[in-house]
Amino acid sequence: MVQYYLPMGMRYSTLEERRQFYTGNFSPQKAAEWFHQGLGRTKFAVIIGRHTKIYPQKYKQDASTTIIIDEYQTIRDVQTQILEFLPEAVYYDRNVYDANDRKVGQELAFDLDPENITCPIHGTLADKMKQLQGLSFCELELEMVKKEAVGLYGFLSERFDDVRAVYSGRGFHLHVLDSNAYILTVEERLELSKEVKLVGFHIDEWVTSGEMRLIRLPYSLNGLVSRIVLPLTKQDLETFDPIHDPRCLPRFLREATTF
Ligand SMILES: [Zn+2]
Secondary structure (H helix, E strand, O other): OOOOOOOOOOOOOHHHHHHHHHHHOOHHHHHHHHOOOOOOOEEEEEEEOOOOOOHHHHHHHHOOOEEEOOOOOHHHHHHHHHHHHOOOEEEEOOOEOOOOEEEEEEEEEEEEEEHHOEEEEOOOHHHHHOOOOOOOOOHHHHHHHHHHHHHHHHHHHOOOOOOEEEEOOEEEEEOOOOOHHHHOHHHHHHHHHHHHHHHOOEEEEHHHHHOEEOOOOOOOOOOOOEEEEEEEEEHHHHHHHOOOHHHHHHHHHHOOOOO
């Protein structure tokens, strides 16, 4: 198996660590507060072990499947289901659904990932793919992608009122919560992502167009790097240090060692 290179201290979480995190470290309250209009009919999703190949034996067949969680009463029920699957990743569906499960809108989001950054050491994404390192990234790339996130935050703030930044564990997400952004058409989203790319931001077009509608749940665990998915203010974002910031370190790492 190919070993990915990751910034110092970042590594896969074990099943036991995922269990510890979602039992005592995860705050369902905070996760619920992310949804300012309430949870409504928000769908959640988990991937148990697609990238890490770490999964409970009983879910071997479904380790790489995207499992939707849409039957729950409260966020605590969602937590219970997460604890059942012990996934490497937890997402929510940005689509907004009506009572008949019809899509009536979609939250606008932008995904900035470090592997899309051309690194002075590791090269372009194509170079990394050649080395089977498409999911790898280094501290330099993380710093560069953070600068892009700051820039994109500024760019979006000129057009929208409610822009939120989230550290995803690998890179950064920018969410636009303006109500008029929910009703943009696919064409308008593609137009916007084209524009953002022309300015020089390395976004994942699939996320902005809406084709990939899942996005990491804030305050969940990114099990590929053992970091907590963390909402950040604009000021936070500029000085944020994902390697050491205690707010994104799960307790199992803080108690473990050298930080
Ligand atoms: Zn690099």
